[in-house]
Amino acid sequence: MSEGFGLVVRFSLRDQGAAKAFDELCAITLEGIKQAEPGTLTYVVHVPEGEPLVRVFYELYADRQAFDAHEAQPHTKHFLAQREQYLAGVEVTFLEAIAGKVAALQ
Structure with missing residues (x-):
């Protein structure tokens, strides 16, 4: 996939x-x-049930180049520069799709 x-x-x-x-x-x-x-x-921010001090981002890009373009945007660079002051920790997991359903692009 x-x-x-x-x-x-x-x-x-x-x-x-x-x-x-x-x-x-x-x-x-x-x-x-x-x-x-x-x-x-897709770029969705979640609050896990029962964990008010946790935020989970789910991000899906058309391809790796789209992710790289996202990382190069001024608003993303601003987020990355500012976020550290609020954090106790961060975990990043990159995902490789092997099966599923993807909505058609409009």
């Missing part, structure tokens, strides 16, 4: 104040993603 390039990122936040500020940073970043990244197919 060659549909996309994905990753899951788990952010542990320092405290409730850091979580609020991190969420605001995410909202700003998402606006840039929506406006400037046609190769970003």
Whole structure:
């Protein structure tokens, strides 16, 4: 299966104040993603049930080049530069698709 390039990122936040500020940073970043990244197919921020100081990102890109384009965007660079002040930890898992269903592009 060659549909996309994905990753899951788990952010542990320092405290409730850091979580609020991190969420605001995410909202700003998402606006840039929506406006400037046609190769970003899915970019969703989740709060796991019962873990209010954790955020999990699920990201799916058309291909590795689309991910690289995402990483080069000014809004992404801003997010990467600002996020550290809110974090207690971060885990990144890159995903290789082997089976599944992918929605058709419009």
